[in-house]
Amino acid sequence: MYTQTSFENTAEIYSLLENIKNEYENDIKNVLIKTSPNIYKNPHMIPKLKKIHVNRGLGLAAQNSNFLKKSIEEFTIITGQKPIITRSKKAIAGFKIRTDMELGLTVTLRGKKMYDFFTKLLFFTFAQIRDFRGLSVRSFDKAGNYTLGLKEQLIFPEIEYENIEQIQGLSINLVIGASTPKSHSNTLDRILNGMVLFKFLKFPLNDCGNYEKFSTLSEVNQLWDKKKHLRRKRWSQEETK
Structure with a gap:
């Protein structure tokens, strides 16, 4: 049986379906341009x-x-x-x-x-x-x-x-x-x-939050290079066994 709460939830759901694209166009794009102007210099790069x-x-x-x-x-x-x-x-x-x-x-x-x-x-x-x-x-x-x-x-x-x-x-x-x-x-x-x-x-x-502690892209690059090196080292050890 439907209640007032269920009708409100349904209305909220339909609102989400309608607004997610508007949120991207009107809010997300503007935030990225303002916070990262060096990376996203124009809307087409977002x-x-x-x-x-x-x-x-x-x-x-x-x-x-x-x-x-x-x-x-x-x-x-x-x-x-x-x-x-x-x-x-x-x-x-x-x-x-x-x-x-x-x-x-x-x-x-x-x-x-x-x-x-x-x-x-x-x-x-x-x-x-x-x-x-x-x-x-x-x-x-x-x-x-x-x-x-x-x-x-x-x-x-x-x-x-x-x-x-x-x-x-x-x-x-x-x-x-x-x-x-x-x-x-x-x-x-x-x-x-x-x-x-x-x-x-x-x-x-x-695991997206693992990269929040790094302030620059170069630090993330160093982390990924280190992981690649460890993987290669582990593979080489497995091949010699």
């Missing part, structure tokens, strides 16, 4: 959420038309957009895969649907994960984009337990865009841009 890819591999189960139809309906409910069926580019006899065989689903979200899905991740989906302690910064790739995997679809609020025939996960790739000069276009700068953006958007990076 990191932004460009698009979100949502993918699911179905494997040979995609050959079952009923299963594929059910997965497409589920993906449409979760993302708000009908997915594209991904197909194999070549045949692999060892995995019983033929050319142009249906193997998975993918969706690319932009604009309002992208922000709605991102807000749902922040305020609904992560809260449903048991013993959730945040996400690691190590999931950034060399281009500065962030990829995470979810083990089941039940953590999305639109999915009802009674309608689930099989537990399936999905992967989410958050593509971050920024027009950076060549002097600030290396891997570390791209990752730091993503960390700055996620910190303002309240994205739950659990």
